[in-house]
Amino acid sequence: MTSRLTAREATHFREKLLRWYDENPRPLPWKSDKDPYKIWLSEIILQQTQVSQGLPYYLHFIEAYPTVRDLADASTDEVMKSWEGLGYYSRARNLHAAAKFIANERDGVFPDDYTGLLELKGVGPYTAAAIASFAYDLPHAVIDGNVYRVLSRYFGVYEAVDTTIGKKIITQLADQLISRDIPAAYNQAIMNFGALVCKPKAPVCHSCPLSNRCGAKADGSIDLLPIKSKRLIRKQRYFHYLIIIDGDNTYIEKRGVDDIWKSLYQFPILETSGVTPITSLQNWMPGYNLHLNKPKTELKQTLTHQEIHGLFYIVRDFNADTLPDSWVKKPISSLDTLAFPKMIRTFISDYF
Ligand code: SF4
Structure with a gap:
């Protein structure tokens, strides 16, 4: 397949996805808020964590540290205690370091573009795109495991998605597909769609709004995609x-x-x-x-x-x-x- 889409192909995918999202909203406490601090907190907490597990932690952080300065002023022990049980503790250390950086080096002002967001400790391309789109309506496509799965199946990407070439194909597709008008809704839509419809196991193809043009469905390769080259050895x-x-x-x-x-x-x-x-x-x-x-x-x-x-x-x-x-x-x-x-x-x- 080619990673270059016609305008028509991109529009078809985007419109079907956004219509599905309109019909299947998923209200979350931080989604109505454009505050970059709250969005950043939620994104860091939800990395590697289910919403149901992360939600109480998010609510606790917002209450204990209402502003980025409050978080910066907290002691390491306090922040680690607040994070206790959530796992992947480097996230908490990076969160604290980034809060101090914003409070001390940026006078408490959150970066408001993709490049500036990438300068924060613990913020990679995925989180920077999420904050840029959710807080500032900038058209940066998020690419997480859900997005890899949906795009590789729908567009029939048979390159392993953990290789340089596979990542490049998915990134190029994602960049062409994101809505310039409502990037936040688009990003949320594709992640929700991957979590609820195009799931890793037993995707709900019979009621999927994208099924009539889905490459993996046509090829009978749904279970095969996305392809990964490396087997995880713990x-x-x-x-x-x-x-x-x-x-x-x-x-x-x-x-x-x-x-x-x-x-x-x-x-x-x-x-x-x-x-x-x-x-x-x-x-x-x-x-x-x-x-x-x-x-x-x-x-x-x-x-x-x-x-x-x-x-x-x-x-x-x-x-x-x-x-x-x-x-x-x-x-x-x-x-x-x-x-x-x-x-x-x-x-x-x-x-x-
Ligand atoms: S038809 Fe199935 S595999 Fe294809 S996009 Fe829909 S849910 Fe995913």
């Missing part, structure tokens, strides 16, 4: 957490490494790349006079590129004088006020 990581019980206290540390869950709290940790016998773990702690028994609990958390196996060891037999200074003693009752990764929060709720 790295397996084993996090061994030491739950040291000292009366009503335990020990925690802040995760500082440049890795997942940075700036969140955790129990003292040893990481391995496979299942490891307790004797080996014990040998990795020379000088720490503590004794390990088999894990009390094992939990698993799946992220996009990795699978985390959390093993929680209860330690009652130890000598506090031999523990490193970076392990901070805290009352168990205070753990609720700090931000932990979801897996650790689950353990805390179940165990304490």
Whole structure:
């Protein structure tokens, strides 16, 4: 196929899609608002997150930090606590950094064009296009997983969409299709359409307004598209957490490494790349006079590129004088006020 469309082809697709959107509106709290701060918050929260999960977080952020300056003035611990449970924590760190940048370097004024938006930490082409169209009515086409799927199926794109050429074809199609008059409605329409009609599995082709010209339907290749060249292989990581019980206290540390869950709290940790016998773990702690028994609990958390196996060891037999200074003693009752990764929060709720 060619990625160059005739005006007629583009108009047909756009009009059918917008008519479907008119008949199937999906009211969301931030959609009636043109405030770029609120739109930015919603877009960052909804990256990799379902609307039903993200909505309470969005409402909390708007209430706790009504303006970008309020967010900039908050402490890292506060922002991480507000984000706790939502996952992909680099989003929260970038959000906070970008808020500080806007407050301090731009006098609190939000960038109002695509290029300026791309300068914000954590804002890539997708989010910049979303904010540019939703807040400023600029004709930048959003391209997310929904858009890749709808366009590759409808236009019969058989190039893998995760290759340079595949991405280029989809981008060229999207740029020709976006409505110059109502870009925000168009962008929302195609994303909703991908989520509700042209779904990854079992798309609703029998009632699809685009079905009579859909390339994948004509070719019988709906299940094949979009094509991806790379199969995702998740790295397996084993996090061994030491739950040291000292009366009503335990020990925690802040995760500082440049890795997942940075700036969140955790129990003292040893990481391995496979299942490891307790004797080996014990040998990795020379000088720490503590004794390990088999894990009390094992939990698993799946992220996009990795699978985390959390093993929680209860330690009652130890000598506090031999523990490193970076392990901070805290009352168990205070753990609720700090931000932990979801897996650790689950353990805390179940165990304490
Ligand atoms: S006919 Fe089916 S595959 Fe084609 S655009 Fe509609 S829902 Fe998607």
